[in-house]
Amino acid sequence: MDGNNLDPKGACPIMHGGNTGTGNSVTKWWPSALNLGILHQHGARTNPMDPDYNHRDAVKALDFNAVKADVEALLTESQEWWPADWGHYGGLMIRLAWHSAGSYRMGDGRGGAATGNIRFAPLNSWPDNASLDKARRLLWPVKKKYGNALSWADLIILSGTAAYESMGLKTFGFGFGREDVWAPEEDVNWGVEEEWLAPSEERYGNLDEPATMYNPLAAVHMGLIYVNPEGVNGQPDPARTALHVRETFARMAMNDEETAALTCGGHTVGKAHGAGAGDTIGDAPEGCPVHSQGFGWSNPGHEGKAANAFTSGIEGAWTQHPTKWDMGYFDYLFGYEWKLTKSPAGANQWEPVGMPEDKKPVNASDPSKRDMPMMTDADMAMKVDPIYNDICQKFRADPEYFADTFARAWFKLTHRDMGPKTNYYGPYVPAEDLIWQDPIPAGNTGYDVEAVKAKIADSGLTAAEMIATAWDSARTYRASDKRGGANGARIRLAPQKDWVANEPERLAKVLGILEPIAAETGASVADVIVLAGNVGLEQSLKAAGHDIAVPFAPGRGDATDDMTDHASFDVLEPLVDGFRNFQKEQYAVSMEELTLDKTQLLGLTAREMAILIGGMRVLGTNFGGTKHGVFTDREGQLTNDFFVNLTDMTYSWHPVEDGTYEIRNRKTGEVKWTATSVDLVLGSNSILRAYSEVYAQDDNADKFARDFVDAWTKVMDADRFDLVA
Structure with a gap:
C-alpha cells in the first residue's frame, strides 16, 4: 500500500471531530447518540502545565504591584502596528475585559472571564469581539514576563480595571486567582443559529x-x-x-x-x-x-x-x-x-x-x-x-x-464567576463582603467528629434519608461559576428548603433531627448534614461487607438569610437529577442529556457519573422512593448489583407508555425491574457500557465501593475551596 497515495480529491488525510465533533463522527452518523464530549474536556491531555503545578501557590508568589505597574505603563505606549486612540489603550483594554466577562450568564453560570476562554473559538472570533486579538497581543509582553503565575484570565481583567484607574476612576478592587483553560469550552450552549448575528x-x-x-x-x-x-x-x-x-x-x-x-x-x-x-x-x-x-x-x-x-x-x-x-x-x-x-x-x-x-x-x-x-x-x-x-x-x-x-x-x-472570596488573591481584594459572593462564615473545626457521628448514628434516621439529604445539599454546586454546594447549609433556607427536588417534608424531618445535634456539639449544620451522609454511606458499605471509611474534612460554615441572595439562587434549582432519578416535568431535552449537563457542572467525569448513578440506585435514594433503576434485591447495601444486572443478558428491556421501561426475564416474561432512560443509557451508550462492564465484573465489587466513596467525597467537597492549597 502506498502511504503517499492521498485522496485524489484533495481531502485532508486526518479525520477531524473524532467521536464527538463534526465530520465523520459518531454524532454525524447517529445523531441521537448521547454525546459525552462535555465530560471529556479540559483534562491532562490539553493542559501544558506540569502534573504537580499548583496555580494557587504560583499566584501567591506573584509580585502584584509590579504586574499592575507594567500594565499601567503599556496603556500609554502606543504601538505603530495598532496605534492607541488618543495615545491611550484604556478604551481597548476595557472592551477586552468587558467582553471577556460579559459572556457570563446566571442561568447555568457558564461563560465569563474566570478561565480566559476568550482566547479560543468561538469567542475569539465573534463579530462583537473584533480586533480584541490586538489587545491581547499588546498584553503579551506582560504575560511573557510573569509567566505561569499570571493567568491570561487575570491579566485581561486587570488590564480593564487598571485602564479605568489610569483615566481617573477609583475602582472598587481586584482579585487575582483565575486559572486558564487550554482548549475551547465546548460545554457552552451559545445558541442554535448557524450564522453570526442571525435574526x-x-x-x-x-x-x-x-x-x-x-x-x-x-x-x-x-x-x-x-x-x-x-x-x-x-x-x-x-x-x-x-x-x-x-x-x-x-x-x-x-x-x-x-x-x-x-x-x-x-x-x-x-x-x-x-x-x-x-x-x-x-x-x-x-x-x-x-x-x-x-x-x-x-x-x-x-x-x-x-x-x-x-x-x-x-x-x-x-x-x-x-x-x-x-x-x-x-x-x-x-x-x-x-x-x-x-x-x-x-x-x-x-x-x-x-x-x-x-x-x-x-x-x-x-x-x-x-x-x-x-x-x-x-x-x-x-x-x-x-x-x-x-x-x-x-x-x-x-x-x-x-x-x-x-x-x-x-x-x-468581572468577578462574578470566581466564586467566594477565598478564591481571590492579592493586595487589592476589598474587605467588604458582598451578597452576590454568597458569603459563608468560617466553620468550627475543633469539635469531636466521632462523637457527632455517634449521635447521628443513634438518631433513628435511615441511611437513605441521610444520604439523600447530604446529596441534595451538595448537588447545587456549579463548577462554572463556583456557586452552590453543601458549604453554608443553604438547603435549610429559602428558596432551597421548598424546592420540589429536595422533598421538603423529608428534608424538614431530617433537619429537625440534625440541627439539634449541631447545636449540642458545636459543629455547623453544614458539616453535620455532610457527616450524616457519610454515616449513612458507611452503614451501607458495612452492610455490603466493605470496611471503608468515608473521608471527612470539618470546617463548613452556616450561612444566614441575610447572607443569601434568594432570587439569584432560583437558577440553582434542580429540574432534573438523574442521580436520584428525579425530573420535575417533561422537557424537550432528554433526561439523560440534562443529567450530562448537571454532571459537567458538578465537575465530574463520565466514569464518576456512572459510578454515582449505579450506587445511588442500590442505596435506595431515588426521589419519592421510586424503584426505577433499583436493580438489586439488597436495597440499602452499596453493592455493584446495578451494573451486574444491567449487563445480564438474562433480561430484556421494554418501553412502556409512561416513558419508563420494564426489565423482564427472557424466559418467563416476568417483570423483574423498572427503569428510566437515565438508568438504561448506562448500558446502551458504548462508552458508558464499557464503564458499567468494569464495575459488573466479579473482581471489581470492592473497586466499585472504593470508587464510589471517592466520587461521593468529590461532590461533598466540591465547594471547599479552603481545602485547596
Missing part, C-alpha cells in the same frame, strides 16, 4: 417579550455579548431596545441601577470604530490564513491610524474627553437632542443636533480635527426608558454616587 427570533418564544429568550442564553444574537447596538434586529427603537437591555443584564444578575451604571460608565471612555466599509475587513482569527498568525480582521484602510480602525461598524466617541473618567456621557446624552444617522460603515447610530464644533471630541489620531460624537440605540434607551432615565438623573446629580455604583458593578461584572 433574534430564533432565540425567543416571542421577540416582543424579552423574558421568552430561551434559557440559558443571555445575548440577543449569536456572536454578540449583550444587545444589538443598532436596535432590536438592527432596527433602531430605543424604547424597545431598553426592554432587551433589561432582560439581558438581568440574566447576568444585574439590576436596573447596575445596568444603567455599566452602560453609562462603560461608554464614559473610549470610542466605537467604523470608519470604513465593513466588507473590506479580513477574516476573524480562526478563519484567517496561516501567515496571519491568528491576527484577525485585517484592516486594509487602517494605514497605521487609530481613527481608521474598524470593529463594530459604529463610529465615534460618546464623550468629549474619551480618556478621562468624568460626567461627559450625561452632558452629551441629556444636553442635546439626538437624531438617527448612519456611520461611514453604514451602521445605524445617533448624532447630536446642533452641537458646537468646540464641544466635539478631537480625532483619535489627529488632534487638529474634531469628529461628531455618537450614541448607540442602547445609549438612547437610557434616555427614553423612564426607569433608566430616573436612575441616570440620580447619577447626574451625584457624580460620586455614580462613580461608586459603577465601580461596584464593574467589580461584580
Whole structure:
C-alpha cells in the first residue's frame, strides 16, 4: 500500500471531530447518540502545565504591584502596528475585559472571564469581539514576563480595571486567582443559529417579550455579548431596545441601577470604530490564513491610524474627553437632542443636533480635527426608558454616587464567576463582603467528629434519608461559576428548603433531627448534614461487607438569610437529577442529556457519573422512593448489583407508555425491574457500557465501593475551596 497515495480529491488525510465533533463522527452518523464530549474536556491531555503545578501557590508568589505597574505603563505606549486612540489603550483594554466577562450568564453560570476562554473559538472570533486579538497581543509582553503565575484570565481583567484607574476612576478592587483553560469550552450552549448575528427570533418564544429568550442564553444574537447596538434586529427603537437591555443584564444578575451604571460608565471612555466599509475587513482569527498568525480582521484602510480602525461598524466617541473618567456621557446624552444617522460603515447610530464644533471630541489620531460624537440605540434607551432615565438623573446629580455604583458593578461584572472570596488573591481584594459572593462564615473545626457521628448514628434516621439529604445539599454546586454546594447549609433556607427536588417534608424531618445535634456539639449544620451522609454511606458499605471509611474534612460554615441572595439562587434549582432519578416535568431535552449537563457542572467525569448513578440506585435514594433503576434485591447495601444486572443478558428491556421501561426475564416474561432512560443509557451508550462492564465484573465489587466513596467525597467537597492549597 502506498502511504503517499492521498485522496485524489484533495481531502485532508486526518479525520477531524473524532467521536464527538463534526465530520465523520459518531454524532454525524447517529445523531441521537448521547454525546459525552462535555465530560471529556479540559483534562491532562490539553493542559501544558506540569502534573504537580499548583496555580494557587504560583499566584501567591506573584509580585502584584509590579504586574499592575507594567500594565499601567503599556496603556500609554502606543504601538505603530495598532496605534492607541488618543495615545491611550484604556478604551481597548476595557472592551477586552468587558467582553471577556460579559459572556457570563446566571442561568447555568457558564461563560465569563474566570478561565480566559476568550482566547479560543468561538469567542475569539465573534463579530462583537473584533480586533480584541490586538489587545491581547499588546498584553503579551506582560504575560511573557510573569509567566505561569499570571493567568491570561487575570491579566485581561486587570488590564480593564487598571485602564479605568489610569483615566481617573477609583475602582472598587481586584482579585487575582483565575486559572486558564487550554482548549475551547465546548460545554457552552451559545445558541442554535448557524450564522453570526442571525435574526433574534430564533432565540425567543416571542421577540416582543424579552423574558421568552430561551434559557440559558443571555445575548440577543449569536456572536454578540449583550444587545444589538443598532436596535432590536438592527432596527433602531430605543424604547424597545431598553426592554432587551433589561432582560439581558438581568440574566447576568444585574439590576436596573447596575445596568444603567455599566452602560453609562462603560461608554464614559473610549470610542466605537467604523470608519470604513465593513466588507473590506479580513477574516476573524480562526478563519484567517496561516501567515496571519491568528491576527484577525485585517484592516486594509487602517494605514497605521487609530481613527481608521474598524470593529463594530459604529463610529465615534460618546464623550468629549474619551480618556478621562468624568460626567461627559450625561452632558452629551441629556444636553442635546439626538437624531438617527448612519456611520461611514453604514451602521445605524445617533448624532447630536446642533452641537458646537468646540464641544466635539478631537480625532483619535489627529488632534487638529474634531469628529461628531455618537450614541448607540442602547445609549438612547437610557434616555427614553423612564426607569433608566430616573436612575441616570440620580447619577447626574451625584457624580460620586455614580462613580461608586459603577465601580461596584464593574467589580461584580468581572468577578462574578470566581466564586467566594477565598478564591481571590492579592493586595487589592476589598474587605467588604458582598451578597452576590454568597458569603459563608468560617466553620468550627475543633469539635469531636466521632462523637457527632455517634449521635447521628443513634438518631433513628435511615441511611437513605441521610444520604439523600447530604446529596441534595451538595448537588447545587456549579463548577462554572463556583456557586452552590453543601458549604453554608443553604438547603435549610429559602428558596432551597421548598424546592420540589429536595422533598421538603423529608428534608424538614431530617433537619429537625440534625440541627439539634449541631447545636449540642458545636459543629455547623453544614458539616453535620455532610457527616450524616457519610454515616449513612458507611452503614451501607458495612452492610455490603466493605470496611471503608468515608473521608471527612470539618470546617463548613452556616450561612444566614441575610447572607443569601434568594432570587439569584432560583437558577440553582434542580429540574432534573438523574442521580436520584428525579425530573420535575417533561422537557424537550432528554433526561439523560440534562443529567450530562448537571454532571459537567458538578465537575465530574463520565466514569464518576456512572459510578454515582449505579450506587445511588442500590442505596435506595431515588426521589419519592421510586424503584426505577433499583436493580438489586439488597436495597440499602452499596453493592455493584446495578451494573451486574444491567449487563445480564438474562433480561430484556421494554418501553412502556409512561416513558419508563420494564426489565423482564427472557424466559418467563416476568417483570423483574423498572427503569428510566437515565438508568438504561448506562448500558446502551458504548462508552458508558464499557464503564458499567468494569464495575459488573466479579473482581471489581470492592473497586466499585472504593470508587464510589471517592466520587461521593468529590461532590461533598466540591465547594471547599479552603481545602485547596
